[in-house]
Amino acid sequence: MSNKTDKRTISKKNSDKTQLLNKIDEEINREKNLDFRLLIVVYLSIIVGLLVILPKIYIKNEIYYTSREMSKISSQYSILKEENRFLKQKVEYIKFKNQVLDTVF
Secondary structure, three states: OHHHHHHHHHHHHHHHHHHHHHHHHHHHHOOOOOOHHHHHHHHHHHHHHHHHHHHHHHHHHHHHHHHHHHHHHHHHHHHHHHHHHHHHHHHHHHHHHHHHHHHHO
């Protein structure tokens, strides 16, 4: 009798194991489809993210190029200022030279 009960217990354990394995296989092989609502939520979040990020990138680029242009203009201004100072000195020298030459003749 003990032998029969052991076989039944082993048989029951095996059937429980196979059932458990079958359920696991079903869960693993089950297709997971996305519903339409989730797809819309994902697309909307991507669009909102782009709407937030793209203007920021545009503004940063505009600031960068504007500052580059300002730097270029500033350096040109410094160069022109220095050239103006040099030309004023030349004009003063020429005026002085003319005054001296006028007094000599």
